[in-house]
Amino acid sequence: MSIFESLGVPLLTVAVTLGGGWLVTTRVTDHWDRIKKNRDMDLTAAGEFQRLYGEFVAVWKTWNALTSGHTPVTSPEHPGWACLERATAAEGAIEALLAKLAAERVLTREEVDVLGGVRQAFKAVRRAIQQGEPLDWWSSEIQPYAAFKSLASAVSVLLGTAPRSRRRPTAAVAARTFREITHNRHEVQWIEAADGISLGARSS
Incomplete structure (x- = not known):
C-alpha cells in the first residue's frame, strides 16, 4: 500500500x-x-420613537405658551407656524415608523390597536394648533393624556422586545396590517385601546 x-x-x-x-x-x-x-434595527426604531415622543411634548408646550390670543394658524406669518410644521413632521415620521413595523413584524390585533391609537394621539397637537386652541392636557389625569402615555409606553416596550417569531410578513399581510393601523376607526377608539392596556396590566 x-x-x-x-x-x-x-x-x-x-x-x-x-x-x-x-x-x-x-x-x-x-x-x-x-x-x-x-x-x-429595533433599538434604532425605539430610539426614533422616543425622540418623536419628546418632540411632541416640546411642540405641545411651545404651542401652549404661544396661544394667549387663541387664533388659528393659517399662514406662515403666524408665530405658531413653526409649531405646526414640527407637529406635521412628527406625524409623518410616526407614519413611516408604523409602515416599517407593519413590514417587519407579524402583529397581533392588540398591537395593531396600540399602534393605531398612538398614531391618532400624535395628531392631537396639530389639531389644537389648527384650531388656535391650547392642547388642554393640563393634568396627568386628563383621559387623553393618560391614554397617550399608556400607548407610548406600550409602543416603546414593543419596539424594545424581540419579535415572537423570526418570520416576516408577506407583502400582502404587511399591506393589510398597515391599513388596519391607519384605519379611521382608531379616531374614536384610541383611548379604548389604552384602557385595554391598563386592564391587561391589572389582570396579569
Whole structure:
C-alpha cells in the first residue's frame, strides 16, 4: 500500500470534518449576525420613537405658551407656524415608523390597536394648533393624556422586545396590517385601546 493510499482516507476524513465544521460555524455566525442586525434595527426604531415622543411634548408646550390670543394658524406669518410644521413632521415620521413595523413584524390585533391609537394621539397637537386652541392636557389625569402615555409606553416596550417569531410578513399581510393601523376607526377608539392596556396590566 502506498503512502498516499494509507493516508488518503484519514486526510479525506479530516478534510470533510473541517469542511463540515466551517459550514456549521458559518451558518451559526450568519444566524447570530442576522439576530444582531435585527436587534440593532429595533433599538434604532425605539430610539426614533422616543425622540418623536419628546418632540411632541416640546411642540405641545411651545404651542401652549404661544396661544394667549387663541387664533388659528393659517399662514406662515403666524408665530405658531413653526409649531405646526414640527407637529406635521412628527406625524409623518410616526407614519413611516408604523409602515416599517407593519413590514417587519407579524402583529397581533392588540398591537395593531396600540399602534393605531398612538398614531391618532400624535395628531392631537396639530389639531389644537389648527384650531388656535391650547392642547388642554393640563393634568396627568386628563383621559387623553393618560391614554397617550399608556400607548407610548406600550409602543416603546414593543419596539424594545424581540419579535415572537423570526418570520416576516408577506407583502400582502404587511399591506393589510398597515391599513388596519391607519384605519379611521382608531379616531374614536384610541383611548379604548389604552384602557385595554391598563386592564391587561391589572389582570396579569
